[in-house]
Amino acid sequence: MAKPTEKPIADETAFPEATRExxxxxxDTVYTSRTLILPDQRELLVFKATVTVSASDAVALKYLKENAEFEQLKE
Structure with missing residues (x-):
């Protein structure tokens, strides 16, 4: 009996840059784990002393850049 061949409807190879933000x-220079509450009441999680945010998230970026307890990592 032949195996069915299933193709994904959309995958990252079809739109490599469009799907990645x-x-x-x-x-986090103070804690390895904590929950941050942003001014707009959203939560950011610090895990292993790292927090990741979208480059388009203006509120989160402002909060992290203005707080001395956080340093932006170079990648």
Missing amino acids: LLLKFL
Whole structure:
């Protein structure tokens, strides 16, 4: 009996850049794990002293860049 050949409807190879958004990482210099509450009441999770946010998230970027407890990581 032949195996069915299933093709994904859409995958990353079809749209390599369209499906990937730019993410920025920040190092938490104080805690290895915590929950941050942004001014707009959203939560950001710090895990292994790192928090990752979208480059288009203006509120999160402003919060992290203005807080001395976070350093942007170079990738």
